[in-house]
Amino acid sequence: MSARLDPAPGDWKRVAPRYVWVDLVGTIVGWVVITVAVSLPWWVSHQAWMLVFPAAAFVILVLLAAFTPRRVRSIGYRLRDDDLLFRRGLMFQRFVAVPYGRMQLVDINRGPLDRALGLAGLRLVTAAAASNVTVPGLPMADAEELRDRLVELAETRRAGL
């Protein structure tokens, strides 16, 4: 579709392509659990039409898994002079701009799969819970460098609450 949102055209830094595996495993595990959960009515009653629920969940699982590479490619961030831009989402697009001075802290989170692949996720926290910016799938060295750089930028542009 032509009317895709792009409020800030330019070079976006993308996350590591191998983050696809982390996202894929997460998606599949999550939706397999959901598929099993919604098949419970069928286990109990053995009515054939109740297989509709697990079937629907399975279709969603396959679709989500198929689009995972594109969804991961849609995640991007960009360091501008005074703020950090973040984007993600294919169907549901979201763009956020966080001025460096507003950052209260920067987290690095690593799950077991992240660690196996040498990846890390960076989370920015502002005074507003709604900001909710998490950059997943950064190579560990990049994540640490980015964190140090963000903290330094936040320090030089310190703003009030």
Add this chain to the structure above:
Amino acid sequence: MPQAGDYGGGDPIDLIVRHQLVPIALLIVFGVLLIVIGIFYLSWRMHTFRITGDEVEVRSGILFRTNRKGRLDRIQGVDVTRQVLPRIFGAARLEIKVAGQDANVNLAYLSSRSADALRRVILRRASGLREQTLAAASDPADAAGAAAILNQRYQEFTAPELDPSLAPPTSVVQMHPGRLVGSTVLSTATLWFVVILAVAVGMAIGFHVYEVLFGLVPLLFGLGSVLVRRVTKSLRYSIAGTADGVRVGYGLLSLSNETLPPGRIHSVQVSQELLWRPFDWWEVRVNLASRSRERGQEGRRGTMILPVGSRAEVLKVLELTLPELLAAEGMEPLVRASLEGGRPDDGFTVSPPRARILRWFSRRRNGFALRPDAVLLRRGAIWRDLVVVPAARMQSVAVHQGPLLRRLRLAAIHVHTVAGPITARLGALDADDAAGFFRDAAAADVAAAVADRSHRWGAQRSELAPPRAHDRRPEFPAAPA
């Protein structure tokens, strides 16, 4: 093993009387009372505080000691509460609100007058004024003699809620009692009650099931208590601009008033209930960085800035809460337009005609206006509201688009502020307008953050050079509680 009969029917009072244990029992009661009073006294003695140059520090607890320090330049507001009973004894509770969940510093209880004096000192220190410019705020001497004390209590009890010397009368908005009662009666709760009443009466008459009407009785009691509570709470309401920020006071028997220094209000919402439209009444809420742990009515208390007011009062309250905003060129007509129905050239960028499918009635009102120092979001045709976010308080900006909005070439914007009753979101805008808003608001946010000096609001007013944080020596000895 004593038999059950020994207890004389199981009544302990009978038992005590029968066995002539009255003196012992009285002694035990007296002893327990003494211990309880002793614990209270000890806990009061152990509750001490002091104010140093940059911090306020409170120590409390007998066995488990707590030591809490709050930075003065992070103060979000100072609240003085006088519950009925403490008020009779001339005591008040002072609460220093600091940003964060339940991060408040509590001082309970102080004498009524020293609470006011202490608030003045705290706010002056927090404002960044040098101590030379501080007037010595000494505790006024307490009166001696029973008659004098009684007289003083009486004076305090009957004193006006708002000290007239505190704020210029032109900056004061008082609650109009008739309007308060009228607005309460015409609230949404009443509207629902009338709808339920109509259904119940219809059922009773139509199907001859008169029992339904009894179900309304508890509902009626509930509604009545809600309405009465609202009226008594807001009856002596006032909002005033003082040198150290906005002062909001309310309460009939239990008084409470809070001072919010400049730059502590993260967003303001002006909204209208459906039935208030003919009378042009509005209410004003704010988002604050300090949140109390209490939920519901009590927790929301601090965020309601104006329970009901006319349009002129709303403009005055906006001027008090966001002083720079209305002073800016062309701002007042914009705010006035935002309370109206929405005309083509009133300064707001509204939803395009194709958004009619999502905003049936409010397409012409659903819009934003971006100024260098604030964002205005105008929403709703039936339930009208206006959200103002000062650019210096915006935490971040976002633009969203889901599949439905994409089909319609629309997008939604969201200005992130600290959590509170207000969510600054606006949907169904033209995608290009939303993208433009995103770019401009992000730039305005950065510029405003750099220019913002409100955390030390007194420093710029002071003619002396503003002090740097690091060359403040630890002056001022500890103040006794």
